[in-house]
Amino acid sequence: MRLLCPICQGERDIDSFVYRCDKCDEPLEVQHDLENLKERLSPRTFEGRPWNMWRYSEILPVDADGRISLQEGGTPLHWGTRLGEKLGLERLYLKDETRNPTGSFKDRGSSVGVSKAAQLRANAVGCVSTGNMAASMAAYAAKAGLRSLVLIPTGTPVEKMVQTMICGSALIAVRGEYPETYRMGLEASTKHRIYMVHSDAPFRVEGQKIIAYEISEQLGWNSPDRVLVPTSSGGNISALWKGFKEMHQLGLVSHVPSMVCVQAEGCSPIVASFGSGKDTVHPFAKSDTIAQSISNPDPPSGRRVLRLLKDSKGHALSVTDQEILEAQRLVAETEGLFVEPASASTIAALVKLAKSSVIRRSDKVVCVLTGSGLKDVKSATRLLKKPIEIGSARELENVLSQT
Amino acid sequence: MRLLCPICQGERDIDSFVYRCDKCDEPLEVQHDLENLKERLSPRTFEGRPWNMWRYSEILPVDADGRISLQEGGTPLHWGTRLGEKLGLERLYLKDETRNPTGSFKDRGSSVGVSKAAQLRANAVGCVSTGNMAASMAAYAAKAGLRSLVLIPTGTPVEKMVQTMICGSALIAVRGEYPETYRMGLEASTKHRIYMVHSDAPFRVEGQKIIAYEISEQLGWNSPDRVLVPTSSGGNISALWKGFKEMHQLGLVSHVPSMVCVQAEGCSPIVASFGSGKDTVHPFAKSDTIAQSISNPDPPSGRRVLRLLKDSKGHALSVTDQEILEAQRLVAETEGLFVEPASASTIAALVKLAKSSVIRRSDKVVCVLTGSGLKDVKSATRLLKKPIEIGSARELENVLSQT
Numbered sequence: 001m002r003l004l005c006p007i008c009q010g011e012r013d014i015d016s017f018v019y020r021c022d023k024c025d026e027p028l029e030v031q032h033d034l035e036n037l038k039e040r041l042s043p044r045t046f047e048g049r050p051w052n053m054w055r056y057s058e059i060l061p062v063d064a065d066g067r068i069s070l071q072e073g074g075t076p077l078h079w080g081t082r083l084g085e086k087l088g089l090e091r092l093y094l095k096d097e098t099r100n101p102t103g104s105f106k107d108r109g110s111s112v113g114v115s116k117a118a119q120l121r122a123n124a125v126g127c128v129s130t131g132n133m134a135a136s137m138a139a140y141a142a143k144a145g146l147r148s149l150v151l152i153p154t155g156t157p158v159e160k161m162v163q164t165m166i167c168g169s170a171l172i173a174v175r176g177e178y179p180e181t182y183r184m185g186l187e188a189s190t191k192h193r194i195y196m197v198h199s200d201a202p203f204r205v206e207g208q209k210i211i212a213y214e215i216s217e218q219l220g221w222n223s224p225d226r227v228l229v230p231t232s233s234g235g236n237i238s239a240l241w242k243g244f245k246e247m248h249q250l251g252l253v254s255h256v257p258s259m260v261c262v263q264a265e266g267c268s269p270i271v272a273s274f275g276s277g278k279d280t281v282h283p284f285a286k287s288d289t290i291a292q293s294i295s296n297p298d299p300p301s302g303r304r305v306l307r308l309l310k311d312s313k314g315h316a317l318s319v320t321d322q323e324i325l326e327a328q329r330l331v332a333e334t335e336g337l338f339v340e341p342a343s344a345s346t347i348a349a350l351v352k353l354a355k356s357s358v359i360r361r362s363d364k365v366v367c368v369l370t371g372s373g374l375k376d377v378k379s380a381t382r383l384l385k386k387p388i389e390i391g392s393a394r395e396l397e398n399v400l401s402q403t
Numbered sequence: 404m405r406l407l408c409p410i411c412q413g414e415r416d417i418d419s420f421v422y423r424c425d426k427c428d429e430p431l432e433v434q435h436d437l438e439n440l441k442e443r444l445s446p447r448t449f450e451g452r453p454w455n456m457w458r459y460s461e462i463l464p465v466d467a468d469g470r471i472s473l474q475e476g477g478t479p480l481h482w483g484t485r486l487g488e489k490l491g492l493e494r495l496y497l498k499d500e501t502r503n504p505t506g507s508f509k510d511r512g513s514s515v516g517v518s519k520a521a522q523l524r525a526n527a528v529g530c531v532s533t534g535n536m537a538a539s540m541a542a543y544a545a546k547a548g549l550r551s552l553v554l555i556p557t558g559t560p561v562e563k564m565v566q567t568m569i570c571g572s573a574l575i576a577v578r579g580e581y582p583e584t585y586r587m588g589l590e591a592s593t594k595h596r597i598y599m600v601h602s603d604a605p606f607r608v609e610g611q612k613i614i615a616y617e618i619s620e621q622l623g624w625n626s627p628d629r630v631l632v633p634t635s636s637g638g639n640i641s642a643l644w645k646g647f648k649e650m651h652q653l654g655l656v657s658h659v660p661s662m663v664c665v666q667a668e669g670c671s672p673i674v675a676s677f678g679s680g681k682d683t684v685h686p687f688a689k690s691d692t693i694a695q696s697i698s699n700p701d702p703p704s705g706r707r708v709l710r711l712l713k714d715s716k717g718h719a720l721s722v723t724d725q726e727i728l729e730a731q732r733l734v735a736e737t738e739g740l741f742v743e744p745a746s747a748s749t750i751a752a753l754v755k756l757a758k759s760s761v762i763r764r765s766d767k768v769v770c771v772l773t774g775s776g777l778k779d780v781k782s783a784t785r786l787l788k789k790p791i792e793i794g795s796a797r798e799l800e801n802v803l804s805q806t
Contacts, residue, residue, distance in 0.1 A: 149803075158787070163776065166735040166776065176794065332545060332570045335545065335546060336473055336541075338505065372777065384561070388576065390575055397591070
């Protein structure tokens with residue numbers, strides 16, 4: 001197992017606190033000895049193991065006795081029959097990442113990242129985040145008995161940070177812009193041995209790639225045709241693609257899917273680059289969307305996403321906030337799943353794609369529902385109707401007779 | 404399988420829309436043919452089956468092809484090593500019901516109840532609830548394609564109902580008191596074939612008893628010594644006790660645990676009756692606690708809870724809101740689990756009991772953490788500190804050097 005830059009192939013110490021290539025400014029990646037593993041692994045290897053992320057221990061970079069786990073992963077892949085019927089899709093699947101310990105997919109990466117930090121005897125773990133990542137990291141740090149440190153912009157509403165703060169994270173509110181805050185965090189990291197677990201950190205990516213392994217096993221060790229992923233920094237879609245590629249190289253699946261990158265219109269720098277055929281991403285000046293979990297205007301894994309879209313014959317598209325809210329309600333009303341706006345963006349994208357020639361009726365399609373609707377209850381109120389008000393059994397009778 | 408009154412043993416039609424004995428005013432219960440099942444079941448029966456609630460299909464009253472499921476149950480039983488160390492308990496376990504589809508234990512009962520409603524071709528499912536039960540029922544009704552109807556008091560804040568409304572439930576706000584609203588619901592139920600899935604409905608109880616089966620299997624088919632359950636209507640602690648008793652009668656476990664009923668001081672009618680040795684519960688005039696999920700001042704299963712506390716050599720105690728909030732933070736900081744105030748009440752109770760002679764250091768203790776902290780973010784903000792504010796790398800340096 002080695003830590004490499006995917007561009008220059010330069011190697012870094014696997015125990016390094018730095019995770020971007022200083023030459024290419026690309027996130028480093030963990031490379032497993034796939035040739036060797038290929039001889040040892042087959043679908044049968046995993047049979048009978050507990051249904052959580054660590055089922056695939058051979059391709060995870062943490063030893064069994066060093067795991068910090070809250071039983072992440074092993075999430076359901078729902079067959080979306082009622083939603084599929086509405087959209088004219090026969091094989092629509094919903095990967096329900098809301099079922100992770102803190103309510104989002106981030107827990108997979110936090111588990112691996114915090115485990116690594118504990119193994120390295122880091123002084124603390126840290127990140128810059130006001131959302132799912134901070135909450136997730138805080139929970140795993142608590143479980144590990146490790147300090148955790150979260151940098152946020154000043155003025156962040158305290159309600160957004162409750163899930164993080166209650167686990168004992170130290171919150172540091174920084175007056176200033178995000179890029180400066182991010183840089184500060186990275187500098188403090190090496191000096192104070194604070195292990196950063198950002199979205200493109202290699203050990204986080206290792207945890208998150210397991211979403212791909214689970215999807216394929218849940219489909220009987222078949223890869224889907226299309227996988228739709230809400231995209232912000234680009235860390236998660238990159239992780240899924242890494243998982244699918246690895247499985248293909250390991251001979252566990254016969255093909256890789258085509259990846260679909262979904263962004264909110266108000267924060268869609270990767271979609272813009274994809275549309276104009278560029279191989280670099282020009283940051284948006286600011287983000288303007290209700291989908292807070294996909295609102296990074298300067299995606300640190302942007303180039304990596306453009307490469308994987310090319311490699312996977314993929315697609316990128318954006319959806320409006322209105323489309324997102326309607327999709328959020330649609331998936332709740334048809335499948336009983338209450339997901340956050342970022343997750344609903346994949347359903348909104350699917351509504352569009354199902355009408356186009358990009359996706360066919362018989363395609364095996366997976367939407368990755370990354371986080372729980374309980375994370376942001378306020379935005380969901382916008383499209384809801386008021387209750388009917390009654391004062392007597394007779395009025396109830398009237399309502400019931402009419403509806 | 405029969406539907407019986409536990410007091411007069413009178414039998415009702417298993418397909419009835421009524422679930423209380425009209426003679427004794429007690430909730431009816433499903434009785435399985437345990438003698439027959441005993442010959443067929445052993446711990447090995449369940450080996451290798453998927454790890455969710457339906458693993459125990461033989462003792463669930465719904466056929467496989469009639470299941471409305473979002474993959475409920477199969478929740479983790481965390482070994483609370485760090486919390487246990489703080490409290491001086493060596494074998495403390497936390498049953499993490501926050502991991503269910505809508506974030507609470509209610510999903511087990513909703514799955515069974517809504518499945519039954521679908522089998523009976525009910526016109527709708529319904530309940531009176533402003534909390535976890537409504538949200539859970541709404542999700543399962545959506546999955547089933549069944550209408551759902553929720554009665555709430557007028558003036559209920561819409562934020563509390565978002566998770567319910569987004570799944571398409573019809574909300575009816577009733578001007579009037581809870582008992583009157585409850586009665587209205589029951590009357591409408593039989594007339595309009597609306598299947599009610601309240602907390603003490605027999606089919607809900609069947610789903611929720613599975614918490615007990617899972618705990619015992621997770622402990623290697625051993626029952627714990629003590630089980631602490633947050634208690635409101637009394638439906639859930641009754642369900643757990645039914646599960647433990649059944650397993651004992653089936654020969655799956657060698658003993659039953661002692662049950663501990665935990666209530667919030669501001670809404671503790673069962674604790675009051677237990678303390679004065681009564682066998683009926685005198686309702687509280689009103690409820691006054693932040694723990695909304697355990698705030699029913701007139702528990703419909705109150706007498707049943709008093710009976711089970713006697714039968715299990717159990718205990719009942721109340722905790723203050725301040726103790727609940729401190730316990731909520733304690734379990735988050737030590738175990739990384741963010742639970743709602745009702746769930747934290749069991750930890751608060753444990754803090755007290757661990758200092759007394761009721762629980763010994765070596766006792767095998769389980770706290771049932773019934774729902775996610777994301778259900779009520781506001782109450783958790785009360786004990787949190789403000790972030791540290793900085794404006795430069797130098798100030799960050801100062802903070803890091805000092806902490």
